Amino acid sequence: MYMPPATPHPSTPAAAAASVLQACDLAGQRGDRALFEHLELALEPGAVVWLRGRNGRGKTTLLRLLAGLATPMAGEIRVNGVPQRQAGPPLRRSVVYIGHQNALKDDLTAMEALLFLARTRGDRPDDAALTAALQRLGVRGSRFAPVRTLSQGQRRRVALARLALCLHADLWLLDEPFDALDADGIQALNGLLAEHAARGGATLMTSHQSPSLRDPEPRVFDLDRHGLA
Amino acid sequence: MNSPSLRLFTFAAPSRFYRLAGWMVPWFWAATLVLSVAGLYIGFFVAPTDATQGDAYRIIFIHVPAAWMSMLLYLVMAFWAGIGWAFNARLASMVARAIAPTGAMFTFLALWTGAIWGKPTWGAWWVWDARLTSELILLFLYLGYIALVNAIDDVRRADQAGALLALVGSINVPIIYFSVKWWNTLHQGATISMTAAPKMATTMLTAMLLMTFAFWAYAFAVVFTRTRAIVVEREAHADWVTELTRGKMHP
Amino acid sequence: MRDLFLAVLLRDLKLASRRRIDSLLPVVFFIVALSLFPLGVGPEPQMLRDIAPGIVWVCALLASMLSVGSLFAGDLADGSLEQLLLAPQPAIAVAAAKSAAHWLLTGLPLIVATPLVGLLFGMSGSALLALVAGLLLGTPILSLLGALGAALTLGLRSGGMLLILIVLPLTMPALIFGAGAVGNIEAGLDAGGHFSLLGALLLATALGAPPATAAALRISTE
Numbered sequence: 001m002y003m004p005p006a007t008p009h010p011s012t013p014a015a016a017a018a019s020v021l022q023a024c025d026l027a028g029q030r031g032d033r034a035l036f037e038h039l040e041l042a043l044e045p046g047a048v049v050w051l052r053g054r055n056g057r058g059k060t061t062l063l064r065l066l067a068g069l070a071t072p073m074a075g076e077i078r079v080n081g082v083p084q085r086q087a088g089p090p091l092r093r094s095v096v097y098i099g100h101q102n103a104l105k106d107d108l109t110a111m112e113a114l115l116f117l118a119r120t121r122g123d124r125p126d127d128a129a130l131t132a133a134l135q136r137l138g139v140r141g142s143r144f145a146p147v148r149t150l151s152q153g154q155r156r157r158v159a160l161a162r163l164a165l166c167l168h169a170d171l172w173l174l175d176e177p178f179d180a181l182d183a184d185g186i187q188a189l190n191g192l193l194a195e196h197a198a199r200g201g202a203t204l205m206t207s208h209q210s211p212s213l214r215d216p217e218p219r220v221f222d223l224d225r226h227g228l229a
Numbered sequence: 230m231n232s233p234s235l236r237l238f239t240f241a242a243p244s245r246f247y248r249l250a251g252w253m254v255p256w257f258w259a260a261t262l263v264l265s266v267a268g269l270y271i272g273f274f275v276a277p278t279d280a281t282q283g284d285a286y287r288i289i290f291i292h293v294p295a296a297w298m299s300m301l302l303y304l305v306m307a308f309w310a311g312i313g314w315a316f317n318a319r320l321a322s323m324v325a326r327a328i329a330p331t332g333a334m335f336t337f338l339a340l341w342t343g344a345i346w347g348k349p350t351w352g353a354w355w356v357w358d359a360r361l362t363s364e365l366i367l368l369f370l371y372l373g374y375i376a377l378v379n380a381i382d383d384v385r386r387a388d389q390a391g392a393l394l395a396l397v398g399s400i401n402v403p404i405i406y407f408s409v410k411w412w413n414t415l416h417q418g419a420t421i422s423m424t425a426a427p428k429m430a431t432t433m434l435t436a437m438l439l440m441t442f443a444f445w446a447y448a449f450a451v452v453f454t455r456t457r458a459i460v461v462e463r464e465a466h467a468d469w470v471t472e473l474t475r476g477k478m479h480p
Numbered sequence: 481m482r483d484l485f486l487a488v489l490l491r492d493l494k495l496a497s498r499r500r501i502d503s504l505l506p507v508v509f510f511i512v513a514l515s516l517f518p519l520g521v522g523p524e525p526q527m528l529r530d531i532a533p534g535i536v537w538v539c540a541l542l543a544s545m546l547s548v549g550s551l552f553a554g555d556l557a558d559g560s561l562e563q564l565l566l567a568p569q570p571a572i573a574v575a576a577a578k579s580a581a582h583w584l585l586t587g588l589p590l591i592v593a594t595p596l597v598g599l600l601f602g603m604s605g606s607a608l609l610a611l612v613a614g615l616l617l618g619t620p621i622l623s624l625l626g627a628l629g630a631a632l633t634l635g636l637r638s639g640g641m642l643l644i645l646i647v648l649p650l651t652m653p654a655l656i657f658g659a660g661a662v663g664n665i666e667a668g669l670d671a672g673g674h675f676s677l678l679g680a681l682l683l684a685t686a687l688g689a690p691p692a693t694a695a696a697l698r699i700s701t702e
Contacts, residue, residue: 031383032466069562070702089568097566101559105491107498119487120567366649373646380636389699390632394646397628397692401650404681408653411677412660 019078020045020170020202021066026075028061035061037074041221043171043202048193048216051206053223059206060100060175062223066204067097067173080170093121094170098177102159106148110134110158113147117162125165133164137188156180163192167199174205186212243320243460244469250453257450261443268439276432285349290433292342294441295335296360298448299367300402302332306374307399310392320456322388323463325395326378327455331448333371339364359413363406370398384463484569488577496585506547507589513539514597525602532601533611533662537655540590540615541622545647547586548626549633549640551578552697556635565701575693579620579627587619610665614658617678621654624689631696654681 019042027037035058043049053059064070066077068084077084079091104113111130118125125133134140137157142150150158160177172193178186190213193203197216204221205211211218272290306328313322343361344354355361374394381387464470496503517535518528555561564574591612598608629647633639661674 067566069565092566092568095566097562099559099562101562103559103563105495105554105558105560107495108491112494116487116491117563120484120563122483122568366652369645369649373642373649376638376642376645377632380633380638380642386699386702390696393692393696393699394632397650400688401653404653405649408656408677412656 018044020047020080021204022078022081023066024076024078026062026065026077027073028058028065029073030058030061034073036223039075041066043204045170045200045202046197046216048197048203048213048218049205049221050211050218051204051221051223053206057223059223063097063099063173063175063204063206067095068092069097089122095173096121096162096166096169096171097173097175098159098162099175100179102155104147104155104158107146109144109146110139110150111143114158114161114165118165121166123165129165133161134158136164136192137161138184152180153182153185157185157188160185160189160192163189163196167192167196167201169196170201172196172201172203172205174203176206176208178207178209178211241320243323243464244467246320247457247460250457254450254453254457257446257453260446261450264439264443264446268436268443271432271439272436276436277430283349285346288342288346290436290440292339292346293437294444295342296339296364297441298444299332299336299339299364302328302335302448303367303370303395303402304399306332307392307395310388310395314389314392319463320460322392323459324452324456325391326388327452327459328448329371329375329378330455331451333368333375335444335448336364336368336371340368357413359406359410362413363409366405366409367402370402374398481569481573484564484567484573485577485580488564488574489581492578492581493584496581503585504589506543506586507593509546510539510543510590510593511597513542514600518600528601529603529607529666532598532603533607533659533666536594536597536601536611537615537618537659540587540619541648541651541655542644543590544582544586544619544622544626545629545644546640548582548623548630549643551582551627551630552634553630553639556701561697561701565697571694571697572690575627575631575690575697579624579690579693582627583620583623587615587623590619591615604666607662607666610662610671611658613675614661614678617675617682618654618658621678621682621685622651624685624693625650628689628693628696631693631700634697634700654678657681 021041021043023039023041025037026039026041028035028039039062051059051062061070065072068077068087079087079095082091103117104110105116108116111127111134114130114133115125118130131140131143134143134157137160139150139154139157139161142154142158147155147158156177156179163172166172177189181189190211193205193213194215196203205218268290273287276287276290278284306325309321309328310325312318313320313325340361343364347356348354374391377394378387378391381390461470461473514535517531521527521531552561555564565571567574594612594615595608598611603611625647626643629643632646633643636642657674657678661671661678664671664674
């Protein structure tokens with residue numbers, strides 16, 4: 001399978017302005033262990049990048065740094081040209097992060113859980129929009145079921161249904177989105193990724209297996225080449 | 230704090246502090262010895278016997294400086310912890326952690342000496358007067374800080390959480406002191422207060438000041454020693470530490 | 481900010497309504513703990529009346545502290561906390577909403593249960609009124625400070641006890657003013673000073689605790 005080589009973008013001002021996400025000289029650590037340093041990364045609109053690396057290399061750490069959940073030991077992160085530290089509400093709205101965990105409350109129904117997550121972003125989707133989002137991931141039938149009654153795969157689909165409501169967002173950061181998904185789920189997610197890219201959104205995602213998405217072909221960013229031994 | 234020491238703790242490399250502090254600590258111990266001998270001599274032998282309280286009052290030469298130190302050290306600890314948090318200065322956070330046990334010790338000392346004073350004076354080992362009760366709550370604040378930073382494994386999170394707690398505690402110290410004072414005046418008719426110390430003859434004041442400086446010197450000696458231990462522990466992976474343990478550097 | 485505040489608050493209330501038994505536990509603890517005192521110190525009516533304000537406050541304190549320990553634990557476990565911290569609006573709204581939810585679910589029920597307690601301890605009407613008024617001002621303070629403690633001790637093994645240790649000293653002024661107010665009323669004196677101080681304390685805590693809690697949440701999740 002042909003995998004296009006990773007080409008880190010030069011950090012020129014022109015590139016910065018055009019990038020949705022740009023990381024310069026980034027250093028990350030977990031606890032006391034330094035994981036990577038002098039990391040350069042740039043995502044332009046419409047790009048889909050597969051963040052690849054062995055276990056423990058720091059893929060999740062890097063994603064969390066880029067999302068703004070942790071502060072890097074060194075370096076700078078810019079979203080749409082603005083330093084992350086100075087990002088205001090509109091800029092923060094333009095980034096969607098879905099981590100390992102689904103962020104769904106057990107005692108809420110799938111629809112209620114999805115609505116809550118949307119409301120934290122400041123959106124107020126109506127029932128029709130929520131239903132359509134769940135439909136896209138093939139879990140419309142479980143929308144009134146409490147989350148704790150759903151299987152792992154169904155919960156993952158509900159969590160990913162957020163993406164159907166955030167297609168306009170500039171940047172998607174996804175940590176192992178394909179985990180626990182069956183073939184149908186993978187196809188649905190691929191559809192969302194393609195539509196997001198077509199609208200000019202950028203996606204950075206991790207995955208244990210190589211993504212089956214073909215259009216657009218994901219670029220590879222290999223963390224092993226940037227990591228510390 | 231004067232500017233050079235601020236820069237020292239904020240931006241100095243831990244290795245530099247290690248060497249500098251190692252040189253200074255013996256002098257601090259020497260000062261502690263000299264000052265405390267002088268202070269205790271004057272306090273216990275030279276200062277006159279008090280008319281009302283007899284010789285039992287002499288314990289205040291330890292009690293009052295200890296109480297001052299306990300409160301002051303808490304603020305100093307909160308200050309350096311805050312600096313460490315705000316500027317991501319590792320050394321400042323280490324110093325704050327090193328201060329905590331010493332501050333707690335002084336609080337404990339103040340409480341003990343308060344009890345020793347109370348027994349002959351009012352017949353009870355403990356009186357719930359405003360100052361002693363505030364000291365007790367201060368001890369809880371110290372213990373809370375120590376417990377919190379020790380419960381968190383991640384060093385950076387522990388330092389930052391401790392800084393936040395210490396700063397919140399500092400804001401509360403005056404509130405707590407005021408409310409305890411209020412509570413005390415409500416519940417006791419005649420104010421039996423530790424602050425009603427015998428009128429200070431000059432010798433008494435001298436003894437008090439000497440003991441205070443002695444405690445300061447002691448605090449520096451102990452805190453610097455503890456900080457050096459923390460530095461070596463945290464920087465264990467650094468080159469200068471491995472060289473040190475191989476005996477190539479002077480301790 | 482108001483949107484995020486309301487979203488979190490209403491969600492927590494909805495979740496509590498689906499676990500009603502769990503929500504009642506703090507009040508049950510409150511009453512049980514209070515009942516221990518007559519068993520421990522004897523049933524002499526005047527003495528019980530004397531100690532009632534103090535022990536009601538202490539038990540309210542303990543009930544609050546015990547229930548606040550799990551304030552953020554559920555959200556941490558399922559990843560919701562991460563998403564809340566990623567919200568465009570400041571995390572202060574989350575901290576304030578959580579504190580408000582805790583007060584509505586623990587503090588308010590305690591206040592409602594207090595008249596029953598007053599009966600058990602033979603308190604006079606005016607004393608009971610002063611107690612309830614004090615708790616009305618004081619229990620929000622406990623929820624606000626408790627939230628700070630919960631955020632600092634998030635995910636730690638020794639969480640519960642540690643939280644109580646670090647928060648209790650901070651709550652002592654509220655305890656002093658609240659119980660003292662009732663004491664004054666019972667002695668026939670005016671308690672205006674106590675209530676003013678309690679009110680001022682509430683205001684200061686309401687302004688200062690949520691930002692500190694938000695900072696603590698970031699520290700604990702990095």
